[in-house]
Amino acid sequence: MKKMTEYGSTPFLFWFSFLCLLHSLPVYSAKSSHRRFPSLLISPEEKISLSARQNQLYTTKYFTQVLDHFNYPKSYETFQHRYLINDTYWGGAKSNSPIFVYTGNEGNIEWFAENTGFLYETAPHFKALIIFIEHRFYGKSLPFGGKKDVAYSNATTLGYLSSTQALADYASLIIDLKKNLTATDSPVVVLGGSHGEMLAAWFRLKYPHVTIGALASSSPILNFNNITSPESFNNIITKDFMSESESCYKVIKGSWQQIKDTAKQHGGLELLQKSFKLCKNIISVDDLQNWLESAFIYTAMTDYPTPSNFMTPVPAYPVKQMCKAIDNPATGNDTFAKLYGAVTVYYNYSGTTTCFDPDDNSDPHDLGGWDWQACTEMIMQTNGNDKESIFPPSESQYKDQVSYCKEAYGVEPRPNWITTEFGGHDIKRVLRRYGSNIIFFNGLRDPWSGGGVLSNISKRIVAIVAKEGAHHVDLRFKTNEDPEWLKDVRKQEVKIIAKWISEYYHDLADKH
């Protein structure tokens, strides 16, 4: 089976995962960043070892999960499904204390646990049990004997990797766990990160009998089937950089042609290699361009108001820092030097990397399964670029995606499936008189916010929008430097969740 990055010389940036441009991680990051606790840069005094920290954060458990919820007889095959649990704050089953569940997404679950401080910081207030459930086919939740090479070997085994199966996993695990804890009356609130936020919203919509409400932070559930324009994603990145400085935007925008022109010149590739401190000779200028684009994309996504280490270690307001590096270059005044200064804010903020490898395919967070998901159901067109885009103008390359998927897995994408199963079209009309207890949070600096729900649908399905916010910033561990708007967002979220829980107890009392 061909891997995305082996796909000839065609640009392979057909689509973005939320977190998944694996090739773009630098050698340094690939080897070690995943071992760091995300707030390491924020609180150096907390330099305790990861394992000690993990012990504080969770205990690891496994549940015997059904392989195929919807078809027989595969429903009788099982696999070991990992989840993390922390009962430090739990008020217990007798008092029907709540259960907060993180609906895992495309990566190993420890990584998300370590980046979702909101759960740990709000659990004491609610006396809540904390559960992080891993998404099937990621981390250690591998069907087929826990063997990744078997689980990922072909389209038939990968066939069990889908959103609907994952949602049914969560329902099965939660119901069983509550039963085992004799906590069937404890209310469950779900939330998730990245793709997990979509899953959280969909979980409330599909399994209202399992969860009383969902916090769907930065959940681009409208990024399917042209509900949102394919240009929206890159337009937001464009605006992010423009908002810092027009000259910064112009330098980045102008660089793409200059890179192409240079590559064609005699000695051009060597010049590019030297300018960007690449470890190896450049084979494809597209790889270099993707590597650079990834830095801008992920920096826009993680444009947090405090230092962070979600994808890579970056300073507070990294977009601003990138533009500073361009507008006040430290190492040279030519475009490539400026661009290099900018992308190292993302790729080498710690300053320890000596050379970079745009071809690097290492996968520290175990995100590899997303490639399959993007080839089957998660068809989120985000790579259109209009004339104003910070990236080279281009139409969305759906045909190329189809060709890639056919060659890599022997399957074609099903672009209409997600909206058939979960909706999305006319969401305001559909949910106006239907459903309840969903918070859609979006930060408008997050390129994914274009596919988010940005205004209230009803009194019970509400939107919280922060114009300064980036990708699920609300769910991160709080810091002393958090701005007021961010504190306020979290306060609003807690208040709404408190209302759901209080209503639940009221309704429960009515029942008895």
Next chain:
Amino acid sequence: MKKMTEYGSTPFLFWFSFLCLLHSLPVYSAKSSHRRFPSLLISPEEKISLSARQNQLYTTKYFTQVLDHFNYPKSYETFQHRYLINDTYWGGAKSNSPIFVYTGNEGNIEWFAENTGFLYETAPHFKALIIFIEHRFYGKSLPFGGKKDVAYSNATTLGYLSSTQALADYASLIIDLKKNLTATDSPVVVLGGSHGEMLAAWFRLKYPHVTIGALASSSPILNFNNITSPESFNNIITKDFMSESESCYKVIKGSWQQIKDTAKQHGGLELLQKSFKLCKNIISVDDLQNWLESAFIYTAMTDYPTPSNFMTPVPAYPVKQMCKAIDNPATGNDTFAKLYGAVTVYYNYSGTTTCFDPDDNSDPHDLGGWDWQACTEMIMQTNGNDKESIFPPSESQYKDQVSYCKEAYGVEPRPNWITTEFGGHDIKRVLRRYGSNIIFFNGLRDPWSGGGVLSNISKRIVAIVAKEGAHHVDLRFKTNEDPEWLKDVRKQEVKIIAKWISEYYHDLADKH
């Protein structure tokens, strides 16, 4: 693969399908009753041929349906999915006129079309398009090349027969049909019969983006996982007969022991054979008992206020007629003669059958797939009998069911799956602040009403209960003899559906 009826001498009445006690149909009925239009007995002047009647009722069409919505790469295999359409009354796409969809259940779809007059009789008022969608694996909607012997050959092929797949079928077909009709803004209202009513309710809960509301008539969505007592079903039948006459109830109740005792006597089996005019020697007294029980069960279900021919031709108020046959016997005063007189109200109302075959396995309505569904997910325990039951006291035989399913298909039932996927526990609390636009109709003489929603959940999820009503009596073709309460039920339903549609148009106008 063993068939249920071949399952040794163990009583095979482990569970009831809504409609499906195939063996209990008499030779006469098996051969010809399915050819009759259901209201034939009601309006003899309408004796037009079935094909002419069918032509008025619908046109048959096929849709290329996905075999497996939830798993790859089987999602790329397809089958021809049948649906019936009638656009006589449709106001058309330009005026966004509504679409009424019958979500098919466990039988061939023509049969349901011919028994769901409500759709035809309300469509003109709403200028609605009428669609009946067949359930996969029934009628002509057979995967695997349309070949029943292949589709039903083993657990792997039958594995694609499940409620979740069926619901996704309906979503896919409806979305595609609306697109082809350029009627994407036409509101869709769903309803169904028997299991189809459950599917209609679940469809509104799982696919609110595809339907604006569901009329779930006689939908026992609480008949799973012990939410409803396994004795409830037979207790309602007991009450039905008791309400007609206590002596009638006592004769039936007393008969079971008498049959057993007789069977043990020398010449007893011959006596039974003669008493019940059986065509062949009795092999198993259990078969005879099941045959008799079936008559009482289905008569209770179809205890309509007017003559009908849904399962077999029966007179108006057939329970009353059965009790009349017992209390004022025409042919003899002993228990067997009385019982024979009673069951022939169900098995031989037309009087043309000369002998009966309790072993008869013919399947005129193509209900055979239910056996698989009852062995996998549709685990509805209905066969418990307490001391007062009209049937012999017995505990629910779940263990026997498991043994049967293992032997017949090599699978075990998944008794928790339906409540995991669709809920049911604490339904009033769960839906009190969630969801909208569902009508649960129940007639309290219907044994399935014990598993129904019998009181309003919210202003928008309402229960209509008719104490005189039987199984989905509201959906049948109206007759001049319909009682006031039945007219009133239909009026209420039409009024509520009208409100849904009017609100929809209001919301649609808001959007534009």
